[in-house]
Amino acid sequence: MYDCSTLSIVPPCLPGETTLKPALKLLLSRLSQPDDAEQAASFGRWWFDMQSKQWIVSMGAAELLDVDMGLHHSLASTFAQVIHDDVALLTSALATDPTLPIKCEFRIINETAGLRWLRLISVPQQLLKQGVLAGVLVDITATKHAALRERFSFESTQFLVGSYSLGEAITKVIRLVCETLGWEWGAYWSLEQEQMGANKLICRYYWDSTNDKLAPFTQNSLTTHIPTGAGLVGSVWSTARPNWVEDMVNDHSFLRRKSALACGLKSGYAFPVSYVTADGRRHSPGVMEFFSCLSRQKEAQLPNLSATIGTLVAQTVQRLEQQAHIRQLAQIDDLTSLTNRNHFHQLLDAACLNASVSNTNFGVLFVDLDRFKPINDAFGHEAGNVVLREFAQRLRKITADNGEVGRLGGDEFAILMTKKVSIAQLKVLAERVLQAANQPFSFGDRELSVSASVGISVFPEHGWTSAELMRTADAAMYRSKKNGRNALSFFSDDNGENQEKQSSLVKQLTMETELHRALVNNEFFLEYQPVFDSAGTRMVAIEALIRWRRANGDIVLPDIFIPIAEQSRLIMQIGRWVVKQACKDLALLQQAGFDDLQVNINMAVPEFVSPSLPEELMVIIEACGLASHHLCLELTEGLVMKQPEKVIPVMRTLRQYGFKISLDDFGMGHSSLSRLKTLPISSLKIDRSFTKGLPEDRGDCAIVRTILDLGRHMHFTVVAEGVETDAQLVFLRQFGCTLIQGFVISRPKPLQELLAYLPLKT
Numbered sequence: 001m002y003d004c005s006t007l008s009i010v011p012p013c014l015p016g017e018t019t020l021k022p023a024l025k026l027l028l029s030r031l032s033q034p035d036d037a038e039q040a041a042s043f044g045r046w047w048f049d050m051q052s053k054q055w056i057v058s059m060g061a062a063e064l065l066d067v068d069m070g071l072h073h074s075l076a077s078t079f080a081q082v083i084h085d086d087v088a089l090l091t092s093a094l095a096t097d098p099t100l101p102i103k104c105e106f107r108i109i110n111e112t113a114g115l116r117w118l119r120l121i122s123v124p125q126q127l128l129k130q131g132v133l134a135g136v137l138v139d140i141t142a143t144k145h146a147a148l149r150e151r152f153s154f155e156s157t158q159f160l161v162g163s164y165s166l167g168e169a170i171t172k173v174i175r176l177v178c179e180t181l182g183w184e185w186g187a188y189w190s191l192e193q194e195q196m197g198a199n200k201l202i203c204r205y206y207w208d209s210t211n212d213k214l215a216p217f218t219q220n221s222l223t224t225h226i227p228t229g230a231g232l233v234g235s236v237w238s239t240a241r242p243n244w245v246e247d248m249v250n251d252h253s254f255l256r257r258k259s260a261l262a263c264g265l266k267s268g269y270a271f272p273v274s275y276v277t278a279d280g281r282r283h284s285p286g287v288m289e290f291f292s293c294l295s296r297q298k299e300a301q302l303p304n305l306s307a308t309i310g311t312l313v314a315q316t317v318q319r320l321e322q323q324a325h326i327r328q329l330a331q332i333d334d335l336t337s338l339t340n341r342n343h344f345h346q347l348l349d350a351a352c353l354n355a356s357v358s359n360t361n362f363g364v365l366f367v368d369l370d371r372f373k374p375i376n377d378a379f380g381h382e383a384g385n386v387v388l389r390e391f392a393q394r395l396r397k398i399t400a401d402n403g404e405v406g407r408l409g410g411d412e413f414a415i416l417m418t419k420k421v422s423i424a425q426l427k428v429l430a431e432r433v434l435q436a437a438n439q440p441f442s443f444g445d446r447e448l449s450v451s452a453s454v455g456i457s458v459f460p461e462h463g464w465t466s467a468e469l470m471r472t473a474d475a476a477m478y479r480s481k482k483n484g485r486n487a488l489s490f491f492s493d494d495n496g497e498n499q500e501k502q503s504s505l506v507k508q509l510t511m512e513t514e515l516h517r518a519l520v521n522n523e524f525f526l527e528y529q530p531v532f533d534s535a536g537t538r539m540v541a542i543e544a545l546i547r548w549r550r551a552n553g554d555i556v557l558p559d560i561f562i563p564i565a566e567q568s569r570l571i572m573q574i575g576r577w578v579v580k581q582a583c584k585d586l587a588l589l590q591q592a593g594f595d596d597l598q599v600n601i602n603m604a605v606p607e608f609v610s611p612s613l614p615e616e617l618m619v620i621i622e623a624c625g626l627a628s629h630h631l632c633l634e635l636t637e638g639l640v641m642k643q644p645e646k647v648i649p650v651m652r653t654l655r656q657y658g659f660k661i662s663l664d665d666f667g668m669g670h671s672s673l674s675r676l677k678t679l680p681i682s683s684l685k686i687d688r689s690f691t692k693g694l695p696e697d698r699g700d701c702a703i704v705r706t707i708l709d710l711g712r713h714m715h716f717t718v719v720a721e722g723v724e725t726d727a728q729l730v731f732l733r734q735f736g737c738t739l740i741q742g743f744v745i746s747r748p749k750p751l752q753e754l755l756a757y758l759p760l761k762t
Helices: 022-030 036-041 059-065 084-094 126-130 141-160 166-181 215-223 231-239 257-262 302-331 341-358 373-379 381-399 423-438 466-482 497-520 558-568 571-592 613-624 637-642 644-656 698-713 726-734 751-760
Strands: 043-049 054-057 070-072 103-110 114-122 132-139 185-193 199-208 243-245 267-276 282-292 362-370 403-409 412-417 441-443 446-448 451-459 488-490 524-533 539-549 598-602 631-636 660-666 683-686 717-720
Touching: 022 043, 022 054, 036 043, 036 059, 043 059, 054 059, 059 114, 059 132, 084 103, 114 141, 126 132, 141 166, 141 302, 166 185, 166 199, 166 282, 166 302, 185 215, 185 231, 199 215, 199 231, 199 282, 215 257, 231 243, 231 267, 231 282, 267 302, 282 302, 302 341, 302 698, 341 362, 341 403, 341 412, 341 451, 341 466, 362 381, 362 423, 362 466, 373 381, 373 446, 381 403, 381 412, 381 423, 381 441, 381 446, 412 423, 423 451, 423 488, 451 466, 466 488, 497 558, 497 571, 524 571, 524 751, 539 558, 539 571, 539 751, 558 571, 571 598, 571 613, 571 631, 571 751, 598 660, 613 644, 631 637, 631 644, 637 644, 637 660, 644 660, 683 698, 698 717, 698 726
Parallel strands: 451 488, 539 598, 598 631, 631 660, 660 683, 683 717
Antiparallel strands: 043 054, 043 132, 054 070, 103 114, 114 132, 185 199, 185 282, 243 267, 267 282, 362 412, 362 451, 403 412, 441 446, 524 539
């Protein structure tokens, strides 16, 4: 019916300037009087002459459209403020059959009111017989804002709680704001401490919708460091209150005014990203800001959404900070701030894998301080700690960016040279380590002296795995000690290593044969370590622990035969024996009166990647008359993270069948929080390496409290294992750990001795 693109905008006509239908002339004469109904209900009326293509808009409609009231010669004149992309919607709506209802939504934008949504609706009336359409115009901005807030909450949450990095997530949110709300440029600023302790805000992430039209402003923003309290960003950060730059031409307090004016920017809006910590303090990670080429006033919709966006971003920053803190506690040695033993071995594992793929080599140095124990004995542990901390800093300075330094425990250190190095370079590094140890250490007014023994191994000549490399480097270090200390040694096969390897292989093959025989001769048996409530009055669960008694009566520890069973795939048969025997014993215990007792069983990698595991377990428990929720399978973090694509589907099926799943050795640094929240588990088990240091070790205390809080908020049951002292038990009770496993309450016991706990079960 009507093509807006062919029309030019014509000023509206006054009554009498053109020929109108009598009915329209009458309408036009009445429009000069205010309409109380329009003002009360915030709507406007319109009429459209289908023959002359002329429009009449009432006072209410004119205010909504930001045009003059009265007669307009064209669609282009009537809807001059409509966003260009929405003009086609109007044209299409008016081109339909005039007897059918018309309903169209579009956006208008102007210098004072910003962006608003309007809805045009036709209404049945008598003038249609004279070729005149009539209807109302309604402002639906408030409704759109509510829907927009809901959409932002959903889409922003998807970005911010997903597996993105902080930079990726925030950049996606900035782009979402710009594209949805019509802003041309957005950025996120955060605090950075500069030299001399000065705190300034820097532009971390930004997004530009103009294809580099705003490049000068972007460059200015990236190179400007804003003092807290200065300019738009600094004032918003310091006051934690949003603010506008409404007139960049005259606002000389805006620090990037020249580049903004050069790029045609006219207004900006900034708001804080902040959250309140558990102790009631406000933490402000940063500020978000957005700029427009229009003079966007406070009626724009961004202020209505800024609180939601700022809160979501702040929660993400807080979550990532907590995740980084937990990771640091699990990876960093508390005394020296070096990489701890567990994380160093993880880094060494990764280095072995990378070197195998790239066919390169690297070196490992094992460092042990000589004459360190006499310092502790003579001057106390504080003196020893001073030596360890200072020596750690010297090692860090020596390696710089070429390697990773770890403290293995006590006075033992290790250096992983991550870049390809020659034998000569490794020797030079080891000599520098010796020199660093020989320099005196100051303790008060005393000078303390030590030396070091260094052993060196090289991948792959001296080992293909982290365990082999550390063993060979350790052997080389002991050779240095035997040769008088304060020396370095490379590992060499001349020390009988080949003979040792051959002997080890013979022992492994022999034990595999014995394990086969043990299964046939029923030489395995189970002991159970109880899990009690924190009061120690009720036995909640038992963990099945396999033992091996040879025919001659000797007991073989699981640490010796389980790794060999895993290598030979015998672990599958042994694992099924454990499940069947544990379920039989649990049935006997339940018959004796332990009605709701559950049994916890450790699972190995080959067992848990089998898709048939859930069905096999159902057959076993049904044969024993047990419910599935009485069986809890314990997996280590490492098992889940190594093959998540195979393990997690099996986990989900097991949970659907009603089995419980516990994440064992939690806190060892294998899993991320983003992965943890998707795992179908029912409980966490705090590793004994963390409970061991309670309550003296600050790092262990912090990790344990963090895991307890995490379990509480994610509705996981948390079990602390390896609890051996009353002090550890008191600490765990104090911070809300409800389930305890360890020698302080009970050592592992055979089935018959568990019946002694029967009076305590209630």
